[in-house]
Amino acid sequence: MLTLHRLNxxxxxxxxxxxxxxxxxxxxHGLHQHARTGLAPGDVAAWYRGNAHDPDPAxxxxxxxxxxxxxxxxxALTTHTLALLIFGAILARSDARPRLRAALIAGYxxxxxxxxxxxxxxxxxxxxxxWADSATLLALPLLAAAMTSLALRDMWARRxxxxxxxxxxxx
Numbered sequence: 001m002l003t004l005h006r007l008n009x010x011x012x013x014x015x016x017x018x019x020x021x022x023x024x025x026x027x028x029h030g031l032h033q034h035a036r037t038g039l040a041p042g043d044v045a046a047w048y049r050g051n052a053h054d055p056d057p058a059x060x061x062x063x064x065x066x067x068x069x070x071x072x073x074x075x076a077l078t079t080h081t082l083a084l085l086i087f088g089a090i091l092a093r094s095d096a097r098p099r100l101r102a103a104l105i106a107g108y109x110x111x112x113x114x115x116x117x118x119x120x121x122x123x124x125x126x127x128x129x130x131w132a133d134s135a136t137l138l139a140l141p142l143l144a145a146a147m148t149s150l151a152l153r154d155m156w157a158r159r160x161x162x163x164x165x166x167x168x169x170x171x
Contacts, residue, residue: 002093003093003094003095003154004090004093004094004095004151004154004155005095005154005155007155012155012156015090015151015155016152016155016156018086018090019086019087019090019147019148019151019152020148022083022086022087022144022148023141023144023145023148025079025083026079026080026083026140026141026144027141027144027145029075029076029079029140030137030138030140030141033076033133033137034137037133039134039137039138040134041127041128041130041131041133041134042130044118044122044130044133044134045122045127045128045130047064048063048064048069048119048122048123048127048130049063049064049122049123049127050062050063050064063123064123069119069120069123069124070120072119073116073117073118073119073120074116076112076115076116076118076119077112077115077116080108080111080112080115080116080140081112083108083112083144084105084108084109084112087104087105087108087144087147087148088105088108090147090151091104091105091147091150091151093151093154094150094151094154095154096150096154100150101150104143104146104147104150105147107139107143108140108143108144108147111136111139111140111143112136112140114132114133114135114136115133115136115137115140117132118130118132118133118136119133
């Protein structure tokens with residue numbers, strides 16, 4: 001398999017740009033959600049469920065309608081699915097340990113599913129599940145940065161290290 005450190009310059013530049021843009025997009029999505037809903041679980045629950053007893057007039061008094069909650073879930077699902085496909089495809093060519101790659105990809109997939117389900121669960125099941133939405137706002141950008149740094153390390157730093165030991169060549 002053609003690994004990242006063996007790619008020619010054009011592909012390394014292209015893959016690096018895609019990874020950096022996807023990581024920036026994941027961070028921007030998290031910041032956008034944080035600006036809308038807040039980061040504290042209580043703020044997230046109040047955003048989706050409303051809070052008629054809050055004396056702050058800037059907060060929403062009424063629960064979010066189904067269309068808006070579904071829109072938040074759909075946005076998270078499509079955004080993180082696309083990012084997962086790109087991160088996974090590029091990270092699969094990495095020389096990182098297979099368990100580490102699998103753990104990062106599985107963690108991002110699980111976080112994407114939780115991020116998509118959290119608005120619906122908070123609004124219609126329990127406000128106590130708002131911690132899941134808050135956790136994914138922090139975890140997904142960190143996982144994206146970890147996957148990007150592993151792939152960039154393999155593309156650029158390992159390339160300078162020279163030829164690596166390849167067990168398939170010694171047979």
